[in-house]
Amino acid sequence: MRTLQETTRAQWAPGARPSEAIADWLRRLVPLTPVRLVVVLSAAAAASLLLPKSGWNTDDSAWIPAFVILTGLSVMLEFVAVELPHGGVVSVATITHIATIFLVPPPFAALSVGLAVIFEEIVHRRALVRLAFNSSSYVLTIALASLAVRLIGDPRVLVTNREHLPLVAMVVIVSLVYYVLNDLLTCAIMALTTGRSLAYLVRTNSRGTILAEAGAGMVGVLFALIWIVEPIWTALLVIPAAVIARALQYIRQLERETRSAVASLAEVVDHRDASTFHHSERVALYAVATARQLDLDEDVVELIAQAAAVHDLGKIAVPDRILLKPGPLTAEERTAMAVHTEIGARILRQFHLFSSGANIVLHHHESYDGSGYPHGLAGEAIPIGARVVAVADAFDAMTSDRPYRAALSVEEAIARLRDGAGEQWDPNVVDALLALLASGRLALDDRPTVADRPDAA
Numbered sequence: 001m002r003t004l005q006e007t008t009r010a011q012w013a014p015g016a017r018p019s020e021a022i023a024d025w026l027r028r029l030v031p032l033t034p035v036r037l038v039v040v041l042s043a044a045a046a047a048s049l050l051l052p053k054s055g056w057n058t059d060d061s062a063w064i065p066a067f068v069i070l071t072g073l074s075v076m077l078e079f080v081a082v083e084l085p086h087g088g089v090v091s092v093a094t095i096t097h098i099a100t101i102f103l104v105p106p107p108f109a110a111l112s113v114g115l116a117v118i119f120e121e122i123v124h125r126r127a128l129v130r131l132a133f134n135s136s137s138y139v140l141t142i143a144l145a146s147l148a149v150r151l152i153g154d155p156r157v158l159v160t161n162r163e164h165l166p167l168v169a170m171v172v173i174v175s176l177v178y179y180v181l182n183d184l185l186t187c188a189i190m191a192l193t194t195g196r197s198l199a200y201l202v203r204t205n206s207r208g209t210i211l212a213e214a215g216a217g218m219v220g221v222l223f224a225l226i227w228i229v230e231p232i233w234t235a236l237l238v239i240p241a242a243v244i245a246r247a248l249q250y251i252r253q254l255e256r257e258t259r260s261a262v263a264s265l266a267e268v269v270d271h272r273d274a275s276t277f278h279h280s281e282r283v284a285l286y287a288v289a290t291a292r293q294l295d296l297d298e299d300v301v302e303l304i305a306q307a308a309a310v311h312d313l314g315k316i317a318v319p320d321r322i323l324l325k326p327g328p329l330t331a332e333e334r335t336a337m338a339v340h341t342e343i344g345a346r347i348l349r350q351f352h353l354f355s356s357g358a359n360i361v362l363h364h365h366e367s368y369d370g371s372g373y374p375h376g377l378a379g380e381a382i383p384i385g386a387r388v389v390a391v392a393d394a395f396d397a398m399t400s401d402r403p404y405r406a407a408l409s410v411e412e413a414i415a416r417l418r419d420g421a422g423e424q425w426d427p428n429v430v431d432a433l434l435a436l437l438a439s440g441r442l443a444l445d446d447r448p449t450v451a452d453r454p455d456a457a
Helices: 021-029 034-048 063-077 094-103 108-123 128-152 155-160 164-194 198-206 210-229 231-272 279-293 298-309 313-317 331-338 340-348 355-363 384-398 410-420 427-439
Strands: 081-083 089-091
Touching (some): 034 128, 094 210, 155 210, 231 279, 313 340, 340 355
């Protein structure tokens, strides 16, 4: 089950500028804002409760115990949730949601899930707009899935008569309606509030949890089938449900801890030299803004953000006598310093979450004319992420104090970037960064500086 997390007031503001040209075009074509989407969704959810109830005899009260028990279980499972990488949460309440679709007639199935979601939102004192979105999205999803079930037939009759083919078709259709609609609605609201691509959000938020979520759905199907035969045996599903819940939690915990560990290593490098404090953070800021100015795919932007934040990780193996040397390096020292790109890439390849960005770290000191290191790549042969990080890295280095020189003015840094475009740096990337600076969309006054060090005087 996916729901929306808290967002900032600025993100909810209508008219927020999307980062991609296509998203901007769609917004002009259809002036949809997060608040308007919630209003439309709430109206659709209310209307869905009036959908026809074909295929189910609501006079048969056998469904009432299932309604009561599943509503209670849904309330409890709503509190077992795992955060998704780019907003929203996923919980094992999918188990009871799927079971409710099969065992409770409409509109009571939608009401059961809707009440559970509302209860959890109220307990956590969520904002009204979030409460409205999450409850409405689930009422609509469950109502449409219930309609699909009833159009095929009564699950109890199919199980009793061993009509396997219609039952399989029912499971497939319910799963598609539930997961696809739920994911699309959640990712759509996040796309509107963050400006990220809808397709990108669907991919990244499903990555790593899709099997666990599918497993939860199948446990829900088993719950319904066992309930039809003999309700008491549904208690056996407690253990697989708990295993799935823990699996989801461990997946996200592993991701968080991996990111934190690698980021901490990168910070060690920045903290070794007062002049490079927050350097990686600033490079990531410039690189992401430049990548979006170039209209790169959101997956590439995310990869650049990760790699830029740890691009100097390999300097952890460079001795202080070289890293902190106040004067020019000797040829031997330059060789020792140059190895940091290979060391950083080698470290990142040990972590699945960062392995894709290892090539960016490896090649961020290549030159556009082929005179860089470590492999002397030139032009388009250099990964685009490495070309972006190279320009961001150079700009921050030039505008920051170093042991061997004072920071250059922004004007001087811009002049040097222009002079080196086509030789040291990709001219398109340079143009993108300069366009951001000229338009004021990249404000240097807001960047973290050495003065932000906790031990700064």
